[in-house]
Amino acid sequence: MTVNVDPVVIMKQEVGKAAASRVKSDSIVGLGTGSTTAYAIEYLGERLRKGELKNIVGIPTSFQAEVLAKKYRIPLTSLDTVDRIDIAIDGADEVDPNKNLIKGGGAAHTREKVVDSLADLFIVVVDSGKLVDKLGSTFLLPVEVIPMAVAPVMRSLEKLGGKPELRMGVKKAGPVVTDQGNLVIDVKFDRIDDPACLEKTINNIPGVLENGLFIGVADIILVGEIKEDRPLVREII
Structure with missing residues (x-):
């Protein structure tokens, strides 16, 4: 065979x-x-x-x-x-x-x-x-956030030009929970022209633990x- x-x-x-x-x-x-x-x-x-x-x-x-x-x-x-x-x-x-x-x-x-x-x-x-060629072309930018801050962080990400969505579980009711017990917001940016600047800006939003830009x-x-x-x-x- x-x-x-x-x-x-x-x-x-x-x-x-x-x-x-x-x-x-x-x-x-x-x-x-x-x-x-x-x-x-x-x-x-x-x-x-x-x-x-x-x-x-x-x-x-x-x-x-x-x-x-x-x-x-x-x-x-x-x-x-x-x-x-x-x-x-x-x-x-x-x-x-x-x-x-x-x-x-x-x-x-x-x-x-x-x-x-x-x-x-x-x-x-x-x-x-x-x-x-440019980051954000095919993949959404993940942002790990403490649970109590999801709503204000999403508003801040929208002000930066992003379209945020809370990541939901697959074969699981409710959102994805990280190993640290936090939640993940996936953000669509039409273009990321300055990834180094965006990495720092997002990480300075109160309630954000870390984002997925590795510069x-x-x-x-x-x-x-x-x-x-x-x-x-x-x-x-």
């Missing part, structure tokens, strides 16, 4: 492996969130099991990353016990030509920004469909592509 393997799945696996292969022994590793990063976590566990890697510890950016790390027997630690992060691997929902990102499709962008920003080397793993944080983008039904990994530095 012939088994058809989805080339997109293989491509994500290859990008995840390419990122995980850059991790060295004796490293503190930021473990990101998302389907492609999940393959990187799996491959890190495989490298540990085979003895290719020794003495690494992970810092998860979400409950999902924590569960996967435990599944693949990657030791975990926290920011309370370390003074550095050597390398972080994470996905993105959009990447612009300046390596700026929109993240937060998994509602984990606050913890992701903390971990990814602290890393000496931050590697982003994406497929080519995440590459855009000047990424070091390397690993892009998975499919050409002639073959998965390829391209590097953007």
